[in-house]
Amino acid sequence: MSDEQKPARLPGPATVAIHGAVEAKRSGQPIVPPIVRSATFQWATPEDGELRYGRYGNPNQLLVGRKIAALEGSEAAVALGSGMGATAMTFLALAEAGDHIVASKYLYGATHTLLERELPRRGVETTFVEPESLAGWQDALQPNTRVFHVELPTNPSLRFFDPRPIAALAHEHGITVTCDATFASPMNFRGIEAGIDVIIHSATKYLGGHSDLIAGAVAGTRGLVEEVSRLSRLYGPALDPDAAWLLDRGMRTLEVRVARHNTNATAIAEWFETKEEVVTTIYPGLPSHPDHAIAAELMNGFGGMVSIVLAGGGDAADRFLGELKVASAAPSLGGVETLLSQPRHTSHAHLSPGEREALGILEGFVRISVGIENVEDLIADFDQALGSC
Ligand SMILES: Cc1ncc(COP(=O)(O)O)c(C=O)c1O
Incomplete structure (x- = not known):
C-alpha cells in the first residue's frame, strides 16, 4: 500500500491532550503557547477573522476549545468561564420560552436549581425522571420537548446509566441529548460515540486538574457550538486568557x-x-x-x-x-x-x-x-x- 492509500493515523488521547492537532512545526515556534492578554485585536472588517474582542474569545481560549473538540470527537467545542456558564448557555441555546426539557433526577445541585427554579422564570419547564427507566423518558415526552439531559457518572451518587436507548428515543423525536460528563473527563467516557449530541464539562475539575482555575466547556455540532458562543457573547461568561492557559497546561497531563x-x-x-x-x-x-x-x-x-x-x-x-x-x-x-x-x-x-x-x-x-x-x-x-x- 502506498503512503497515499494508507488511512490517516489518528493520534491517541494523550497526544491530543498535549498537542491538540498534530501539524507541521515552524521555526521559532514556542513549545508552550504564550498567554495573550490583549483585550482587543486588530479587526477592521469581518474578513479579519474570529479574533476581535476578548469577550468574544481569545487565542488561549480558542486553543483549548479545539483540544476539547478533538478529545471528545465532536465537530467543535467552546471553552467558557465556568461549568455552570457552559450548562446555562447550552440550555439557553437549545430551549426557548414555551419549550420543555426532560432531565435525569440525578444532577449537580446548581444544575438542578437552574432547571427547577430559574429556567421556568424564562418559560422553560423541566420534568425530572428516574433515568434508568426508558419508560420514564417516554412518559415525560411532550410535543414541545427539546432536550434530554443526563449527568454521567452522576454527582454525588456515582450512578452510570446506558445513554444509548435514551439517545435513540430522543433522536426519533428530533430531541437533542446533552450530558454533563465532568466526573468522567474525556479520558474515561466519550459520550459522542455513545450517541450523545452535546457534552458539557466543568473544566474546573479533571480537565484543569489542579484546583487553580474555574472554567467550562461545551462540545457538539458546529451549529450548536456557534449558538452557545453567540449567547456567551451576549451573557458574557468568557474564559480569560490566564485561566485558559492554565487549563491548557493542566490538560497536557x-x-x-x-x-x-x-x-x-x-x-x-x-x-x-x-x-x-x-x-x-x-x-x-x-x-x-x-x-x-x-x-x-x-x-x-x-x-x-x-x-x-x-x-x-x-x-x-x-x-x-x-x-x-x-x-x-x-x-x-x-x-x-x-x-x-x-x-x-x-x-x-x-x-x-x-x-x-x-x-x-x-x-x-x-x-x-x-x-x-x-x-x-x-x-x-x-x-x-x-x-x-
Ligand atoms: C457535575 C458538575 N457539573 C457542573 C459543575 C459546575 O461547574 P463550575 O463550578 O465550574 O461552574 C460542577 C461543580 O461542582 C459539577 O460537579
Whole structure:
C-alpha cells in the first residue's frame, strides 16, 4: 500500500491532550503557547477573522476549545468561564420560552436549581425522571420537548446509566441529548460515540486538574457550538486568557492523571469495602455497584470519585472530615489532591433530608475526590480519621 492509500493515523488521547492537532512545526515556534492578554485585536472588517474582542474569545481560549473538540470527537467545542456558564448557555441555546426539557433526577445541585427554579422564570419547564427507566423518558415526552439531559457518572451518587436507548428515543423525536460528563473527563467516557449530541464539562475539575482555575466547556455540532458562543457573547461568561492557559497546561497531563485517579480510587474503594465503620461504598468499578456492568462496557476507566456512607451518620462524617491530615475537606473535585465533601452541606444543601435520601444521599454520605498522591498515604490517613467515627 502506498503512503497515499494508507488511512490517516489518528493520534491517541494523550497526544491530543498535549498537542491538540498534530501539524507541521515552524521555526521559532514556542513549545508552550504564550498567554495573550490583549483585550482587543486588530479587526477592521469581518474578513479579519474570529479574533476581535476578548469577550468574544481569545487565542488561549480558542486553543483549548479545539483540544476539547478533538478529545471528545465532536465537530467543535467552546471553552467558557465556568461549568455552570457552559450548562446555562447550552440550555439557553437549545430551549426557548414555551419549550420543555426532560432531565435525569440525578444532577449537580446548581444544575438542578437552574432547571427547577430559574429556567421556568424564562418559560422553560423541566420534568425530572428516574433515568434508568426508558419508560420514564417516554412518559415525560411532550410535543414541545427539546432536550434530554443526563449527568454521567452522576454527582454525588456515582450512578452510570446506558445513554444509548435514551439517545435513540430522543433522536426519533428530533430531541437533542446533552450530558454533563465532568466526573468522567474525556479520558474515561466519550459520550459522542455513545450517541450523545452535546457534552458539557466543568473544566474546573479533571480537565484543569489542579484546583487553580474555574472554567467550562461545551462540545457538539458546529451549529450548536456557534449558538452557545453567540449567547456567551451576549451573557458574557468568557474564559480569560490566564485561566485558559492554565487549563491548557493542566490538560497536557490529563491522560496520566486520570489513569492514576482510576487506580487510586479503585484501591481506596476496595479498602473502604472492608471497613466496618462504612455501611456502603459506592464506586462504579466495584462489582457490588448497580451499574458496574454498563460502566465497564462504556467507560475506559471507572474514575477518581468514590462515595461512602458512614455507619455513624452525619456526626461521624463531620468528625471524619475534621481529622484528615493528607486529604482536605473542600467542595470541589478532579484535582491532583484528595478532597472530601458532604453533599448535605454543599451541592445538595438546598434539598430536605427526605429529598436527598431519594437520590441515595443518606445521612453520613461522604463524597471523595481521590487525588494522585501515593495511595498508601491516603489509606493511612483515612484509617486514622475513621478512628474518630
Ligand atoms: C457535575 C458538575 N457539573 C457542573 C459543575 C459546575 O461547574 P463550575 O463550578 O465550574 O461552574 C460542577 C461543580 O461542582 C459539577 O460537579
